[in-house]
Amino acid sequence: MVAEILCVGTELLMGQVLNTNAQFLSRRLSALGISVYHQTVVGDNEQRLEEAYRQALGRSDIVITSGGLGPTVDDITKRAAARVLGKELVLRPEADRMVRERFLQYHKQMTENNRSQAMFTGDSQVLLNPYGTAPAAIVPAGEGKVIIHLPGPPRELEPLFVEAVEPYLRAYTGSVLVSRYIRIFGMGEAEVDMRLHDLEERGNPTLSPYCSTGEVMLRATAAAADEKEGLELLKPLLVEIRKRLGDVIYEIGEDDSGSLEKTCIDAFMKRHMTVTTAESLTGGLIAATLVEVPGASNVLRGGYVTYQSEAKTMMLGVPSDLIERCGVVSAEVAVSMAEGARKKLDVDMAVSATGVAGPGGGTEECPVGTVFLGIADREKSYAVALHLSGTRERIRTLTVKHALHALIREAEGRAVQNT
Amino acid sequence: MVAEILCVGTELLMGQVLNTNAQFLSRRLSALGISVYHQTVVGDNEQRLEEAYRQALGRSDIVITSGGLGPTVDDITKRAAARVLGKELVLRPEADRMVRERFLQYHKQMTENNRSQAMFTGDSQVLLNPYGTAPAAIVPAGEGKVIIHLPGPPRELEPLFVEAVEPYLRAYTGSVLVSRYIRIFGMGEAEVDMRLHDLEERGNPTLSPYCSTGEVMLRATAAAADEKEGLELLKPLLVEIRKRLGDVIYEIGEDDSGSLEKTCIDAFMKRHMTVTTAESLTGGLIAATLVEVPGASNVLRGGYVTYQSEAKTMMLGVPSDLIERCGVVSAEVAVSMAEGARKKLDVDMAVSATGVAGPGGGTEECPVGTVFLGIADREKSYAVALHLSGTRERIRTLTVKHALHALIREAEGRAVQNT
Numbered sequence: 001m002v003a004e005i006l007c008v009g010t011e012l013l014m015g016q017v018l019n020t021n022a023q024f025l026s027r028r029l030s031a032l033g034i035s036v037y038h039q040t041v042v043g044d045n046e047q048r049l050e051e052a053y054r055q056a057l058g059r060s061d062i063v064i065t066s067g068g069l070g071p072t073v074d075d076i077t078k079r080a081a082a083r084v085l086g087k088e089l090v091l092r093p094e095a096d097r098m099v100r101e102r103f104l105q106y107h108k109q110m111t112e113n114n115r116s117q118a119m120f121t122g123d124s125q126v127l128l129n130p131y132g133t134a135p136a137a138i139v140p141a142g143e144g145k146v147i148i149h150l151p152g153p154p155r156e157l158e159p160l161f162v163e164a165v166e167p168y169l170r171a172y173t174g175s176v177l178v179s180r181y182i183r184i185f186g187m188g189e190a191e192v193d194m195r196l197h198d199l200e201e202r203g204n205p206t207l208s209p210y211c212s213t214g215e216v217m218l219r220a221t222a223a224a225a226d227e228k229e230g231l232e233l234l235k236p237l238l239v240e241i242r243k244r245l246g247d248v249i250y251e252i253g254e255d256d257s258g259s260l261e262k263t264c265i266d267a268f269m270k271r272h273m274t275v276t277t278a279e280s281l282t283g284g285l286i287a288a289t290l291v292e293v294p295g296a297s298n299v300l301r302g303g304y305v306t307y308q309s310e311a312k313t314m315m316l317g318v319p320s321d322l323i324e325r326c327g328v329v330s331a332e333v334a335v336s337m338a339e340g341a342r343k344k345l346d347v348d349m350a351v352s353a354t355g356v357a358g359p360g361g362g363t364e365e366c367p368v369g370t371v372f373l374g375i376a377d378r379e380k381s382y383a384v385a386l387h388l389s390g391t392r393e394r395i396r397t398l399t400v401k402h403a404l405h406a407l408i409r410e411a412e413g414r415a416v417q418n419t
Numbered sequence: 420m421v422a423e424i425l426c427v428g429t430e431l432l433m434g435q436v437l438n439t440n441a442q443f444l445s446r447r448l449s450a451l452g453i454s455v456y457h458q459t460v461v462g463d464n465e466q467r468l469e470e471a472y473r474q475a476l477g478r479s480d481i482v483i484t485s486g487g488l489g490p491t492v493d494d495i496t497k498r499a500a501a502r503v504l505g506k507e508l509v510l511r512p513e514a515d516r517m518v519r520e521r522f523l524q525y526h527k528q529m530t531e532n533n534r535s536q537a538m539f540t541g542d543s544q545v546l547l548n549p550y551g552t553a554p555a556a557i558v559p560a561g562e563g564k565v566i567i568h569l570p571g572p573p574r575e576l577e578p579l580f581v582e583a584v585e586p587y588l589r590a591y592t593g594s595v596l597v598s599r600y601i602r603i604f605g606m607g608e609a610e611v612d613m614r615l616h617d618l619e620e621r622g623n624p625t626l627s628p629y630c631s632t633g634e635v636m637l638r639a640t641a642a643a644a645d646e647k648e649g650l651e652l653l654k655p656l657l658v659e660i661r662k663r664l665g666d667v668i669y670e671i672g673e674d675d676s677g678s679l680e681k682t683c684i685d686a687f688m689k690r691h692m693t694v695t696t697a698e699s700l701t702g703g704l705i706a707a708t709l710v711e712v713p714g715a716s717n718v719l720r721g722g723y724v725t726y727q728s729e730a731k732t733m734m735l736g737v738p739s740d741l742i743e744r745c746g747v748v749s750a751e752v753a754v755s756m757a758e759g760a761r762k763k764l765d766v767d768m769a770v771s772a773t774g775v776a777g778p779g780g781g782t783e784e785c786p787v788g789t790v791f792l793g794i795a796d797r798e799k800s801y802a803v804a805l806h807l808s809g810t811r812e813r814i815r816t817l818t819v820k821h822a823l824h825a826l827i828r829e830a831e832g833r834a835v836q837n838t
Binding site: 012013014015016017018019020022023024025026027028029030036037038039040041042043045048155208209210211277279281282283284285286287288290291292294296297300301302303304305306307308310311314315344345346359360391392393 | 431441446457710
């Protein structure tokens with residue numbers, strides 16, 4: 001079963017918009033066991049779009065389009081598909097009703113043009129869109145093939161795909177796929193790959209790595225007759241992965257929405273513990289990352305951004321002679337920041353970060369990428385030294401992740417190691 | 420002149436990686452006056468890649484590839500191109516030298532495979548890559564057409580394109596294009612479009628809008644014989660845009676690297692003023708956004724994240740009876756937060772934010788999206804009420820932008836209006 005992604009929009013070809021739809025669709029299709037061999041972007045040009053349809057239908061079973069379902073003359077996605085299939089677009093009453101309802105709901109004026117949003121080929125299966133004004137559709141394309149039209153805005157396309165298209169594709173492919181997502185921090189992609197290489201080459205379950213800055217996520221997917229059999233197939237694989245990777249796994253989840261910050265908030269909530277932050281080079285990013293998790297207000301009382309040296313003294317009581325003696329980027333200052341913040345807010349734990357994010361500011365003994373984390377709880381405090389590399393942005397992102405990871409390990413009562 | 424973007428990599432088709440290269444290249448090509456009609460992604464499959472080359476060369480003058488220049492058997496980008504062109508890959512001494520140097524520099528072991536990274540067709544113009552181990556190249560493809568091979572990682576592709584490929588393309592197209600970037604905050608895309616519609620339809624200079632959350636950027640580009648003539652052409656257009664949009668323009672820059680945070684740091688640096696933040700719903704994101712700008716340490720002394728109610732009292736001295744009387748999301752508390760933070764750090768100005776980011780926590784009189792900013796300087800303080808909508812993430816992002824904009828206007832001595 002092969003699918004192909006065809007994104008329509010001149011704004012993509014001008015680079016005005018980042019094509020997150022192609023990644024989202026590819027990732028979800030892959031989790032459904034459907035292969036994607038081509039992603040294509042074309043503009044609002046009928047001839048080139050028709051050509052793209054012909055080619056896609058020639059080599060793939062499923063063609064998923066995004067964009068071009070709006071009411072303007074530039075919105076040609078449906079018309080071009082109909083022409084390639086030799087069919088007419090007709091007004092579909094259920095789609096027309098939806099469009100009217102949506103305009104009422106949004107208190108917007110509907111124009112005659114908007115009726116075109118309710119036009120589909122007579123044999124299309126209309127997908128009502130609760131997230132916008134353009135209905136989507138599954139269009140039969142002969143020889144068992146289909147074209148699936150989805151709206152362009154990700155906030156419409158993503159939920160619509162999950163809620164309406166995935167059930168259809170699951171029935172279409174006739175397979176049950178069960179996935180688990182293994183999240184890893186503290187081991188690079190190459191090392192993970194080396195340890196698991198043979199497991200990645202098995203047929204069922206499959207194992208695919210997804211990497212982001214400092215993190216690796218593995219998706220393990222089993223094809224089976226039902227959910228229960230799928231889990232049985234996954235079980236020995238997950239045991240084996242745990243054995244080979246051990247401690248660096250911080251979560252095994254049922255979907256890919258996990259993150260260090262979620263695991264961190266969960267770990268503190270479970271233990272009814274409160275936390276604070278004292279940040280220099282990250283400038284508030286550790287706290288801001290934590291508050292992305294709904295429910296963070298039960299855990300994070302508040303945080304300090306002590307960017308200039310004197311702020312460390314004014315806000316947290318770090319002795320200015322300690323800063324002078326040890327340097328502002330030092331284990332001693334990191335510990336003092338964490339201790340000061342924890343006491344000021346009377347919370348269970350504090351994490352601090354001080355370091356050189358670059359591009360300037362590095363010295364021989366304290367080069368760009370030198371970062372100290374401080375951890376303090378009601379009984380003890382200590383520092384962790386990090387040696388990071390890359391751009392200013394990467395060093396800050398990695399610092400945030402190390403800080404969150406240190407909090408998780410400390411909450412779970414495991415020691416944090418110096419890297 | 421038509422270019423086409425061909426990204427190579429199974430990781431893109433699996434959705435493991437977001438294709439930022441396609442956007443980056445499209446945007447830069449558009450600024451060079453080169454049209455892009457197709458973006459294509461194919462995997463590490465020789466047959467499909469060769470087919471993609473044939474098609475691209477059939478319809479475009481310039482084919483830019485990204486990815487697949489590494490040393491493994493999966494890295495087939497150059498080999499497939501050579502086969503389509505009927506040429507051989509040979510070891511290019513200057514490329515070989517570069518690869519060896521890079522391995523020495525990175526303290527990495529070079530294997531026999533790495534020699535393949537120095538192989539190009541004999542007529543290729545090799546582009547040495549200071550940012551990674553894979554050299555790039557411009558490959559003549561007959562009839563005046565070219566294939567340009569670039570490495571996949573954005574941190575290599577982006578600077579290499581700007582430094583090595585753009586000068587080549589400028590000479591190749593023989594035109595001089597001069598651009599100015601107009602940054603707008605506080606007016607929606609539709610409104611900007613309505614006011615400038617007739618200007619966008621002129622031939623030279625061209626005017627293209629680029630939108631992101633809460634912001635619109637316009638790129639005005641003139642094609643001319645030289646830089647001076649280009650600026651002459653742009654001048655009346657910029658005057659007209661200023662006249663029609665007025666106050667919402669916060670910057671007109673020579674490149675597209677501008678941002679609210681840069682303008683904000685610049686405005687404070689210029690006036691030797693210092694600033695602090697007191698954040699509730701944004702959880703540190705205003706401060707973290709400011710410190711993204713190198714030089715922020717001259718302006719931002721520090722910041723407070725007062726997430727729980729009691730933190731507002733403990734950290735900033737907001738009277739707890741004020742919170743009880745007015746509610747934690749109120750103009751009064753916003754002002755008190757800003758005043759408290761400003762005094763504590765003895766800085767020239769403070770901005771605060773308190774609000775309901777959602778998804779939960781809204782009430783009838785204080786629905787999700789209700790946000791109050793507080794502004795305090797050495798003479799006065801006041802609040803700004805915002806009524807935002809969208810997801811938790813969007814509400815926080817918009818709050819940060821409104822806060823930065825309020826700081827800019829206040830530093831420049833202009834009043835901030837309630838929205």
